[in-house]
Amino acid sequence: MIKRIRYYIFLRDVLVIALTAFGGAQAHFAMIIKIMVKKRGYLTEEELIELNALCQILPGPTSTQTITAIGYRIGGANLAYLTLLVWMLPAVTIMTTAAILVDSYQTKNLSLEFTRFIQPMAVGFVSYGAYIIASKVVTTRTAGGLMALSAIVTYFISKPIALPLVLIFAGTLTAFKYKKQAPEEKQKIKIKWGNFTLWALVLVTAAGVGAVTQDRFVLLFENFYRNGSLIFGGGQVLIPFLHTEFVEFKGFLTSEEFLSGFAMVQAVPGPVFSVSSFVGALSVREMGLGAQILGGFVAACGIFLPGTFLIFFVIRFWDDLKRYRVVRASLEGINAASAGMVAAAAFVLFQPIENNVLNVSVIIGTFLMLTYTKIPPPFIILAGLLAGIFIPHI
Incomplete structure (x- = not known):
């Protein structure tokens, strides 16, 4: 009974964040610190920073992977999948509804002016996240240098592959300091391949069934599942991929419609990856209202599941892996580089904002x-x- 109450409180916290977390993964991270670390104590700040850095190495939506991984640690796979559903459903519902309204020409003159303070507030949230991470992980000159280097590289090089490469480089550099780590009893790492196999099986099956049946919904799921398996760097990186495939190549949306969806998702709380529901719903508009609702949900499942399968695969043996001194030493560099990425994200978010006294x-x-x-x-x-x-x- 106590466990059920705790799970209920946790899911309620997830819903609160899903309904109020604007500004992308790094701003979500700041809210997770406030609510799940400082208020509830589900995990420590160090554990969250480490988990967030791990998620950045993997493809998929970072904040979604982080929050579902917390659910996994608290209550196992069942709670984790419930966490994913609660986290994505509000934004997915809003963006699917927005697609239906756009298709019926009811939002032509809709003003998003009331959200004009949200973007500068998001910069404040991201800055807070960078401050919290830096105060915890930058304790040596090496970490300080890697944080600065990471911030500079990820600010000037916007390629998605830059993020995992920077994290791997920083981790490798500090791994050579492993002799400073206290020896710890090692356990044989038992890798359970179930979730990795599931990820690969779904990818291959969806592609095969889609090619044979040419069913629109199967193809839609495969398109988004494939993109979700390849995207590093969060929702902002996903946008050009979706534009190329669904606007330029397939012509399911006009460029104007796509950009409208991109603008709307900036004003919607929760994961930026929910823009996939907007694209999915408009991709099947000629099939009617029911198809649009189903299309939005299918697209969301396709984009969110790959990253979820992969983080569940890694987190099962992560604690055993950390017993090795080389791995523990590498965390100094990985966490410092993660802090630099968050700092760079604050500057990137600030760029499109009008530089006036009010916004600052x-x-x-x-x-x-x-x-x-x-x-x-x-x-x-x-x-x-x-x-x-x-x-x-x-």
């Missing part, structure tokens, strides 16, 4: 509230939305 004040105010007050992040976000509604645009 919102960024600084958000950072200070997260750092020095106990105001829950959802209330900070709500205040930003209300300000966008009631404060005239100067």
Whole structure:
């Protein structure tokens, strides 16, 4: 009974974050720290930082993998899959609905002006996340140098492959310091290949069934599952892939429709990968309303499942792997590089924002509230939305 209550509270926390977490993976990370680490104590800050860095090495949506992995640690696979469902459903529902409305021409003049403070607030959230990570992991000159190098490289090189390569390079560099780690009793690593096999089997089966049947929904699932298996670097990296496949190559959406969906997902809480539901729903619009709803859900399943299977595969033997001194030493570099990536993300998010006193004040105010007050992040976000509604645009 106590376990069930704890699981219920955890899923409720996941829902709160899903409904209030704007700004992409790094801003989500800051909210996870506030709610799941500092408020609930589901895991330590060090464990979260380590888990987040691990997820960045794998393909797929980082914040989704991180939050489902926390669910796995608390309650196993069943709670983890429930966590995935609770996390993705609000954003998927909103973006599927938006696609249906766009198709019926009811949102032509819809203004997103009320969300104008959300992006500078997201920069504040990301800055807070970078501050928290740096304060925990940058304890040596080596870590400080790797954090700076990671920030510079990932800021100037926007290629998706840069992220895992930087993490691997940093981890390899500090792995040579393994002799400074205390020896620990080693256990034979037992790798359970079930989730990796499941990932590969679904990939091959979907491609084969789609090629034979040419069923639109099977092909839709395969398209998104394949993209979800190849994307490193989060939702911003996913966008050009989807544009190339569904706008330029297949012509299921116009460029204007696609960009409308991209704009809307910036104003929607939860994972940026939920834009897949918008694309999926419009890809089957000629088949009717029911097909659009199904298309949005199928696309979401396709994009979210690969990363979930892969993190469940790795996390099962991760604790045993960390017993090796080389692996523990490599975490210094991996975590420092992860901190640099978060810092770079703050600068990237700031670039498209109008550089005025109001926006800079919102960024600084958000950072200070997260750092020095106990105001829950959802209330900070709500205040930003209300300000966008009631404060005239100067």
